[in-house]
Amino acid sequence: MKPWILHIALIAVLATAPLWLSPYHATNLARIMVLAVFAMGYNLAFGYTGLLSLGHALLLAAGMYAAGLPAQLWGWAAGPAFIAGIAGGGLIAAALGLLALRTAGVSFMIVTLMFAQAGYLTLLYFAHVTGGEDGFAVVSSGRVLLGSDLSTDTPRFLAALTIFAIGLLASLALVRSPFGRTMVAMRENEERSRMLGYNPFTVKLAALTLSGLYAGAAGAAYALLFGYVGASFATIQYSILPMLYVLMGGAGTTLGPFLGALLMFALIEAATVLTTAHQFIVGAALVVLILFAPKGILGTIRERWLRWLP
Amino acid sequence: MAPLIQTRGLTRHFGGLKAVDGVDFTLTQGEIHGLIGPNGAGKTTFVSLLSGRLPAQSGTISLNGEDITRLPAHHRARKGIAYTFQITSVFPRLSVFDNVALAVQSQGTRDLTARTRAALVRVGLDGLEEQEAQTLSYGHQRLLEVAMGLALHPRLLILDEPTQGLAASEIEGFKSLVRSLVPETTVLLIEHNMEVVMDLATRITVLTFGRVLATGTPAEIRANPHVQEAYLGA
Amino acid sequence: MAFGPFLLLALMEGLVTAAILALAASGLSLVFGVMRVVNVAHGEFYMLGAVLAWAVTTMIPGPPAMAFLAAVLIAPLLVAALAAAADGLILKRLNYDPEATIVATIGLLYILQQAALSLYGPNANPVAAPFTWRIQLPWFGYSGYKLFVVLAAILVLLALWAFMTRTRAGLVMRATQVDRTTAQAFGINVDRVYMGTFALGAGLAALAGVLIVPVQQAQYLMGHDPLLLSFIVVIIGGLGSLRGTLIAALVIGLSDGVISMFFTPTLAKILATLLVAMVLVFRPQGLFGAKA
Numbered sequence: 001m002k003p004w005i006l007h008i009a010l011i012a013v014l015a016t017a018p019l020w021l022s023p024y025h026a027t028n029l030a031r032i033m034v035l036a037v038f039a040m041g042y043n044l045a046f047g048y049t050g051l052l053s054l055g056h057a058l059l060l061a062a063g064m065y066a067a068g069l070p071a072q073l074w075g076w077a078a079g080p081a082f083i084a085g086i087a088g089g090g091l092i093a094a095a096l097g098l099l100a101l102r103t104a105g106v107s108f109m110i111v112t113l114m115f116a117q118a119g120y121l122t123l124l125y126f127a128h129v130t131g132g133e134d135g136f137a138v139v140s141s142g143r144v145l146l147g148s149d150l151s152t153d154t155p156r157f158l159a160a161l162t163i164f165a166i167g168l169l170a171s172l173a174l175v176r177s178p179f180g181r182t183m184v185a186m187r188e189n190e191e192r193s194r195m196l197g198y199n200p201f202t203v204k205l206a207a208l209t210l211s212g213l214y215a216g217a218a219g220a221a222y223a224l225l226f227g228y229v230g231a232s233f234a235t236i237q238y239s240i241l242p243m244l245y246v247l248m249g250g251a252g253t254t255l256g257p258f259l260g261a262l263l264m265f266a267l268i269e270a271a272t273v274l275t276t277a278h279q280f281i282v283g284a285a286l287v288v289l290i291l292f293a294p295k296g297i298l299g300t301i302r303e304r305w306l307r308w309l310p
Numbered sequence: 311m312a313p314l315i316q317t318r319g320l321t322r323h324f325g326g327l328k329a330v331d332g333v334d335f336t337l338t339q340g341e342i343h344g345l346i347g348p349n350g351a352g353k354t355t356f357v358s359l360l361s362g363r364l365p366a367q368s369g370t371i372s373l374n375g376e377d378i379t380r381l382p383a384h385h386r387a388r389k390g391i392a393y394t395f396q397i398t399s400v401f402p403r404l405s406v407f408d409n410v411a412l413a414v415q416s417q418g419t420r421d422l423t424a425r426t427r428a429a430l431v432r433v434g435l436d437g438l439e440e441q442e443a444q445t446l447s448y449g450h451q452r453l454l455e456v457a458m459g460l461a462l463h464p465r466l467l468i469l470d471e472p473t474q475g476l477a478a479s480e481i482e483g484f485k486s487l488v489r490s491l492v493p494e495t496t497v498l499l500i501e502h503n504m505e506v507v508m509d510l511a512t513r514i515t516v517l518t519f520g521r522v523l524a525t526g527t528p529a530e531i532r533a534n535p536h537v538q539e540a541y542l543g544a
Numbered sequence: 545m546a547f548g549p550f551l552l553l554a555l556m557e558g559l560v561t562a563a564i565l566a567l568a569a570s571g572l573s574l575v576f577g578v579m580r581v582v583n584v585a586h587g588e589f590y591m592l593g594a595v596l597a598w599a600v601t602t603m604i605p606g607p608p609a610m611a612f613l614a615a616v617l618i619a620p621l622l623v624a625a626l627a628a629a630a631d632g633l634i635l636k637r638l639n640y641d642p643e644a645t646i647v648a649t650i651g652l653l654y655i656l657q658q659a660a661l662s663l664y665g666p667n668a669n670p671v672a673a674p675f676t677w678r679i680q681l682p683w684f685g686y687s688g689y690k691l692f693v694v695l696a697a698i699l700v701l702l703a704l705w706a707f708m709t710r711t712r713a714g715l716v717m718r719a720t721q722v723d724r725t726t727a728q729a730f731g732i733n734v735d736r737v738y739m740g741t742f743a744l745g746a747g748l749a750a751l752a753g754v755l756i757v758p759v760q761q762a763q764y765l766m767g768h769d770p771l772l773l774s775f776i777v778v779i780i781g782g783l784g785s786l787r788g789t790l791i792a793a794l795v796i797g798l799s800d801g802v803i804s805m806f807f808t809p810t811l812a813k814i815l816a817t818l819l820v821a822m823v824l825v826f827r828p829q830g831l832f833g834a835k836a
Binding site: 052054099100102103105106107109110111114115117118121122124125240243247277278279280282283284285286287290291294 | 643644651658821825
């Protein structure tokens, strides 16, 4: 029961945020929540199932374009476009998994990196449709959901919060379910789980596809809430970002992705006063985390103090 | 009685080493069958072929008359062949409960908690549910392995040196546990502790250099001059 | 220009690409082969080589040939020292865990790139070639320096080959590659071998960067393409196989020159990355590599 109370309390606190945050910061928080959904998906693959992917930008971009292009080309409304985005992320993830999951470890990392790179280049190649590196602004008719305009502050925040809350609670339910246990078994000892009757390939494929649904939802939400779609979201940077969030917050913890996204955002915001060298902060954070705190913040807290933390 | 497992000409070489070399072997439903032989005789390789951890190079394996030679390991596990590892291979960072629950839930998720507890009670690990598996003593980790095997409700349970590292007092409990499994479950037991094998097994097969040297009751094996020469006398 | 001379020009350009690629990729291959480390920051060592070459040549007065010679000697050494430090401070502490080192070298990539941007700036700067001699062929003139690059790369690779097969240090490296534990048991200081290998790999990338900089200006983002191409070469050639790496560098360098005549560069890159991914999925030992 404790985990559910903790998660619902966090969502409740976030829901009150527009009351005590400036509109600027509330919009930033909406952005963080959307990126946290992306990181939650990454966490399902990396943190729970042990699949270290370097290609999740492809899945984010898949969701983004699967939502943005129909809105742009065929005048879809935000609802159907969002669903198309989720489906796009899941579909590409399943296709990626069918090929990449024949490999493991370092090869898996390189293969996912290469497929994502090919996807990015493909977006550039078809720049007349995708807008290439410059991207395009999503038409305002495509950003209306149930009569409210997602480009205005309050609906945007509420939409981001809803997606975040559903994603968070779904991931909590998932990792506490028997399938969640099976995912962790892949991470911990694949050979043993095979001897218990599990087919590692199908389990990992399912986990990666779920991860893709999250990434797709995040990409679609980003496109519809912030009104921009571009190939830059398919670059390697956007594969590294969720990894960084998850490592910082704690791989294999349900709240880690959000905490990592929030802290990384705050860190860069705070450092902007001192330096414009954002990349340096990202790089240093990666090195320091992997060296000194590979379990991340919540992973360490769980190990030392709160064993019940999911 | 119909044979549960039958192998014909089962072979697996590693380079020049003939680990398993044309083994014909029959396992009868409901027996406790001991598999003995000197180190390097091919015992672990042989049961790895049965469980599907290793693919056979030639020969056939059948389970209740069905050819399973080409079946991947996870399908064989679902068909009722459970393998407990010689070198304990539990999920080290998961709790004792989760370890056994993984085995239980591969059979279906109904009454998951109750069935998991039952398997733990059966090997005497109840009360340690929440402990992380890697913090268990070696003997308890071996029992956890067995509990995971049992929880699969297998038709064949392969135990690879289960008493290694157990205290004398624990061995007695283990023997009665194994006896309580038959005849619903057939047990194939690799064991170095001769007292345990002679006491438990209804039949024994002796492997040397990847081949079957003899098969028979414990008394027959004890009396067999070839076995004495090759193994017991050494 | 007629098709024949045009193809000749493309092949000559491809040969230069192949030479640079062979240097950079052999460094990556060496590091992967001996240490089982995938160094994602490898392209940044190449970039640092080029940027440092610019720094050295602007600081040292005198004829371009002298300044360039100084750059050839100094830049790779500095980069190698930096790599050795990174090995001792980061990779060694991670126990060379394959996945953790990838994450760490990604961090290193960001740090080095930002350092170059902050200290060197976003602009591309040229470095004068040590000589301006040109070869006059019947159809076109060709830069003598580019041919020098090819020659220099061949010499360095021959030296590398001799080092690996004929010297004690090379033997020790190969022994460590085959079996780290046994090497340790025989009294080989594996830590030093790893540090040396990482430094050598980085030095080779830096040398490639120095050699290319008179042809192509020094810029802080220039490490991306060589990294990608080196990956392609190393994977196609078979991970960790030096011989396969060299063959693949030649094939890919030459075909890069020719393919880009028929395809747009983007399409060529898409096909190349897909090819690499497929090779890793379906033929992990590489196309040319002997089995590991």
